[in-house]
Amino acid sequence: MTDERTNPTTVDAIVVGAGLAGLYATHRLHSMGLSIQCFEAGSGVGGTWFWNRYPGARCDVESLDYSFSFSPELQKEWRWTERYATQSEILLYLEHVAGRYALHQHYSFSTRIVSAHLDESSLLWTVASEDGRTWTARFVIFATGPLSTSNIPAIEGLGEFSGRILHTGQWPREEVDFAGLRVAVIGTGSSGIQAIPQIAQKARHLFVFQRTPNFSIPARNFAWDGEALDEALGSYDTRRALSLASKAGTPHPSSPTRTFDVNDEEREALFEAAWERGGATFSKTFADQLVDPAANQYAVDFVHRKILSIVEDPEVAKKLLPIDHAIGAKRICVDIGYFETYNRDNVTLVDLNATPIETIEKTGIRTTAAFYEVDDIVLATGFDALTGTLNRIDIRGRRGQLLRDVWADGPRTFLGLAVAGFPNLFIVNGPGSPSVLANMVLTAEQHVDWIANAIAYLSSSGFAGIEANVDAQDAWGDHVSATAAGTIIGKGHSWYTGANIPGKSPVFMPYVGGLDVYRTRCDELAASDYGGFTLLDAATSQGVTDSS
Numbered sequence: 001m002t003d004e005r006t007n008p009t010t011v012d013a014i015v016v017g018a019g020l021a022g023l024y025a026t027h028r029l030h031s032m033g034l035s036i037q038c039f040e041a042g043s044g045v046g047g048t049w050f051w052n053r054y055p056g057a058r059c060d061v062e063s064l065d066y067s068f069s070f071s072p073e074l075q076k077e078w079r080w081t082e083r084y085a086t087q088s089e090i091l092l093y094l095e096h097v098a099g100r101y102a103l104h105q106h107y108s109f110s111t112r113i114v115s116a117h118l119d120e121s122s123l124l125w126t127v128a129s130e131d132g133r134t135w136t137a138r139f140v141i142f143a144t145g146p147l148s149t150s151n152i153p154a155i156e157g158l159g160e161f162s163g164r165i166l167h168t169g170q171w172p173r174e175e176v177d178f179a180g181l182r183v184a185v186i187g188t189g190s191s192g193i194q195a196i197p198q199i200a201q202k203a204r205h206l207f208v209f210q211r212t213p214n215f216s217i218p219a220r221n222f223a224w225d226g227e228a229l230d231e232a233l234g235s236y237d238t239r240r241a242l243s244l245a246s247k248a249g250t251p252h253p254s255s256p257t258r259t260f261d262v263n264d265e266e267r268e269a270l271f272e273a274a275w276e277r278g279g280a281t282f283s284k285t286f287a288d289q290l291v292d293p294a295a296n297q298y299a300v301d302f303v304h305r306k307i308l309s310i311v312e313d314p315e316v317a318k319k320l321l322p323i324d325h326a327i328g329a330k331r332i333c334v335d336i337g338y339f340e341t342y343n344r345d346n347v348t349l350v351d352l353n354a355t356p357i358e359t360i361e362k363t364g365i366r367t368t369a370a371f372y373e374v375d376d377i378v379l380a381t382g383f384d385a386l387t388g389t390l391n392r393i394d395i396r397g398r399r400g401q402l403l404r405d406v407w408a409d410g411p412r413t414f415l416g417l418a419v420a421g422f423p424n425l426f427i428v429n430g431p432g433s434p435s436v437l438a439n440m441v442l443t444a445e446q447h448v449d450w451i452a453n454a455i456a457y458l459s460s461s462g463f464a465g466i467e468a469n470v471d472a473q474d475a476w477g478d479h480v481s482a483t484a485a486g487t488i489i490g491k492g493h494s495w496y497t498g499a500n501i502p503g504k505s506p507v508f509m510p511y512v513g514g515l516d517v518y519r520t521r522c523d524e525l526a527a528s529d530y531g532g533f534t535l536l537d538a539a540t541s542q543g544v545t546d547s548s
């Protein structure tokens with residue numbers, strides 16, 4: 001047996017991550033005949049859906065769309081049970097996919113990758129795991145997920161708490177029973193808003209510690225009945241074609257109607273219809289909703305009225321009104337019974353704006369106004385998004401430069417999938433790509449296909465490597481920023497800009513331009529012999545073409 005500490009195993013490509021992006025990369029690269037070695041920090045496949053097992057966890061992209069499109073057979077054989085799939089159903093699906101394509105065999109599970117170093121002369125990467133084993137490969141694909149490093153807030157005394165502390169993004173595999181317990185939830189983003197109604201049904205008392213109220217739209221979830229599902233499965237081709245031609249990677253087109261094209265009554269009726277339809281497509285009620293602040297204010301006012309009508313205690317309702325950001329500036333939330341939960345006798349909303357947390361003590365949480373004795377604390381406090389996971393890995397490219405240093409003032413990437421100075425290293429759903437602003441299954445497939453085609457091209461053309469050009473990368477970064485500047489997306493305190501992590505450079509990270517525009521750009525570059533990239537010669541690792 002090879003000892004990887006002294007004699008690294010060499011393969012064509014290494015894939016880091018067994019979420020949906022890593023699984024597809026593994027399948028695709030193996031199908032091309034490459035030798036591969038794949039790693040996953042968790043003990044099983046699933047990525048986000050392996051870790052985020054908190055009660056109420058679901059995807060807010062409809063199940064039919066949040067699934068792989070690469071195989072018509074796979075697409076037809078899996079029968080989703082609900083409009084929005086639960087975490088457990090998505091995990092089952094990903095386990096099914098891994099089994100169907102025999103992907104487990106390529107993975108080393110419970111293996112955290114801690115470094116990836118480039119040897120410039122050979123253009124090979126050496127990747128090391130936490131336990132000191134190493135592997136060498138020409139290509140490294142980081143499919144580590146944009147929301148995979150939990151944000152544990154630096155609240156004084158957190159370590160002193162004697163009860164359970166649970167982060168939504170690192171939920172235990174065994175069932176967590178809240179029956180008869182007093183539970184605190186800190187955080188009211190998508191995770192908190194999903195977990196709160198579920199925990200409230202189990203706990204003796206639930207205290208919700210809210211710093212920023214959030215916009216949330218009812219999911220209007222439903223169970224698929226057999227016939228309706230058959231019909232939907234029968235029109236999958238159309239559904240996928242619409243998704244690929246859309247901005248968000250879903251088959252629901254934006255309305256062409258603008259807010260001021262209609263009178264007050266018509267506007268209200270269109271908002272009402274969107275509210276009744278449910279889900280994140282509420283943001284598409286009017287064409288100018290995410291662009292024009294005056295238009296957005298109408299949507300804000302509509303949701304405020306809804307919250308005031310659902311929550312019975314007017315004082316509590318007022319505290320739940322998001323007033324510091326436009327709707328859609330932060331990721332819109334989708335819920336099942338969130339605002340209704342505040343009508344329960346066993347739920348208390350603690351407004352941290354009025355009474356901030358001072359300390360956490362052995363038995364509870366002390367704010368400036370009161371002490372809340374609790375048995376469990378649930379941190380629904382989000383993630384060090386988009387860059388957090390990669391910045392925690394010692395990734396060294398040309399001249400030993402560290403990726404996290406290159407990204408000190410915010411991530412710089414070309415298309416969100418490559419970085420100048422880091423040849424043959426690819427990121428799936430990285431900063432600068434549509435990723436978190438679109439259906440991440442389709443964006444992952446698009447990235448992986450692009451990477452796989454690039455590798456095939458290098459191989460058939462006799463090149464050993466591909467590297468993003470600095471000028472193309474800079475131009476892309478400017479384009480990402482300029483596109484975001486024309487919208488209200490990101491104009492709020494959120495993980496989109498890293499504002500949720502103390503000390504992180506405030507840069508809007510995802511690409512707002514849309515999956516449709518982005519795909520076209522990627523395809524054009526590939527068709528022009530990888531314009532914006534330098535193709536590298538095997539012997540010298542020097543560029544032999546510079547297509548920028």
Ligand code: N01
Pocket residue numbers: 058059060061147153154155168186187188189190191192194209210211212331334352380381382383436493495500
């Ligand atoms: O995290 P978040 P999330 N004291 O960052 C609060 C995806 N996702 O896990 O806003 C008190 O949105 C923080 O308060 P504030 C989705 O893309 C998808 O909920 O900073 N509070 C905020 O309320 C989503 O956007 C799905 O003032 C503190 C909350 O914690 C992304 O993941 C489901 C605090 C964090 O909200 C992240 O969502 C779940 C402190 N010290 C997640 N620190 C679906 O598909 C932070 N907070 C449905």
